[in-house]
Amino acid sequence: MSQLITTPNMADPDGLYASLLAAHRGLTEAESHAMNARLVLVLANHIGDRRVLDQALALAREGTGPAG
Numbered sequence: 001m002s003q004l005i006t007t008p009n010m011a012d013p014d015g016l017y018a019s020l021l022a023a024h025r026g027l028t029e030a031e032s033h034a035m036n037a038r039l040v041l042v043l044a045n046h047i048g049d050r051r052v053l054d055q056a057l058a059l060a061r062e063g064t065g066p067a068g
Contacts, residue, residue, distance in 0.1 A: 004055035 024032050
């Protein structure tokens, strides 16, 4: 059974955050929202496991996840 990893699992979270901010630089609010939606779909496709994705959706909805 697949399980969502909720403990810190990134070597450079600050670097990722900086890259995310840089990717949004110069975008309108609508463009930024669209980019986030595309990023979610790209990463969901990479994960590919529906159980893990459902767990992530529930955690994000609660706002209690690692970033929440």
